[in-house]
Amino acid sequence: MFKNIPRWHTSIKEISEENWSQLLGKDKNPFFEWEWLQTLEDSESVSQKYGWQPVHLAIWKGKKVIGLAPLYLKNHSYGEFIFDQAFLRLSEDLGLSYYPKLIGMSPLSPIEGYKFFISQEEVKEEVTKIILEEIDKFAKENNILSCNFLYVEPSWGETIRGHKYLSWLNKQSQWVSSGERDFRDYLSNFNANQRRNIKRERKKITDYGITVSTIENEEIDKGILEKMHEFYEYHCSKWGIWGSKYLTCDFFEKLSYTKQKKRLVLFSAHRDNPKDPIGMSLCVKSPEMLWGRYWGSKEEIDYLHFEVCYYSPLSWAIKKGINKFDPGAGGSHKQRRGFLYSPRISLHKWYDKRMYELIKPWLNKVNKYTTQEIYASNNEVPFKSKNIEL
Numbered sequence: 145m146f147k148n149i150p151r152w153h154t155s156i157k158e159i160s161e162e163n164w165s166q167l168l169g170k171d172k173n174p175f176f177e178w179e180w181l182q183t184l185e186d187s188e189s190v191s192q193k194y195g196w197q198p199v200h201l202a203i204w205k206g207k208k209v210i211g212l213a214p215l216y217l218k219n220h221s222y223g224e225f226i227f228d229q230a231f232l233r234l235s236e237d238l239g240l241s242y243y244p245k246l247i248g249m250s251p252l253s254p255i256e257g258y259k260f261f262i263s264q265e266e267v268k269e270e271v272t273k274i275i276l277e278e279i280d281k282f283a284k285e286n287n288i289l290s291c292n293f294l295y296v297e298p299s300w301g302e303t304i305r306g307h308k309y310l311s312w313l314n315k316q317s318q319w320v321s322s323g324e325r326d327f328r329d330y331l332s333n334f335n336a337n338q339r340r341n342i343k344r345e346r347k348k349i350t351d352y353g354i355t356v357s358t359i360e361n362e363e364i365d366k367g368i369l370e371k372m373h374e375f376y377e378y379h380c381s382k383w384g385i386w387g388s389k390y391l392t393c394d395f396f397e398k399l400s401y402t403k404q405k406k407r408l409v410l411f412s413a414h415r416d417n418p419k420d421p422i423g424m425s426l427c428v429k430s431p432e433m434l435w436g437r438y439w440g441s442k443e444e445i446d447y448l449h450f451e452v453c454y455y456s457p458l459s460w461a462i463k464k465g466i467n468k469f470d471p472g473a474g475g476s477h478k479q480r481r482g483f484l485y486s487p488r489i490s491l492h493k494w495y496d497k498r499m500y501e502l503i504k505p506w507l508n509k510v511n512k513y514t515t516q517e518i519y520a521s522n523n524e525v526p527f528k529s530k531n532i533e534l
Contacts, residue, residue, distance in 0.1 A: 175250035187395035259300035375440025
């Protein structure tokens, strides 16, 4: 009879793809697939060098993994898209070391869906308890102040809150289908003034002689992904020290050789050849969801960002029967284009009692304020009908 043995792994390669994948089930979130995370590590986009040390926790039963928590030790807060500077200042006031902190998420992507992956043959509550106890032990032995699960799957988060994890509510934009059959249906949701605005923005692109084409599947090669990296790098550089340039060129190149290529959709803005773009965005797809990730352009063209990052991907998603489109972090301009705010939950545990007792009432107030803010912002969207419920 095999015992359940917890083991910490400093590289995803220490766990076989087969062992990892069999826990994810049929409805796989691409950002937690072995190959996606392995490409991040292999390209050093996620590495100790850049402040993301993999410390994946696996529960082994013989040669089989029955429970899995993708985790990282971090010595900064970049690439999380949850802004915890207030927690950092509080820890300093209390004379505590905020870093390193333990993070559970898909690195560099504010993607909802984090959870522990557990074999269907096991009792989930028992394996969850083993994982949480091992995390507590690891944190205390290594003087780690906090464990943080970001962008958690909501139903999973409910089961974890009872283990002294505090919930922090944030917001993120998302389009959800209401049965649209084409882009015209999408436009019909808006009031007349905003329909004219969107049509004018799209017409401006065609007036520049620009076409947007989709590049998928075997059309995606190393060359086009190298160009995508150039656009991504240039776009990040425009923001100076605030630019979120986390991914190496090697990451984009390696994607062209992996099975993850089938998950990608590129939207190429061009005047002639789609493989010679002036601007481009990269999205990731699943049967039910489209995620907007990266974009850039070598020319400053009015409304090109909206076309390549919102309108063309949204039109493509509707045609493919995809029901949700997450266009990425930031940008209040998304709301006027039909992307409503949705709540996103992160869970946090502090191993210092003073931190815990000070943050708990603060989070209760902030969460109420954020809920009100989401409701108010969504009801400012220029739809024909108002009073949008969360």
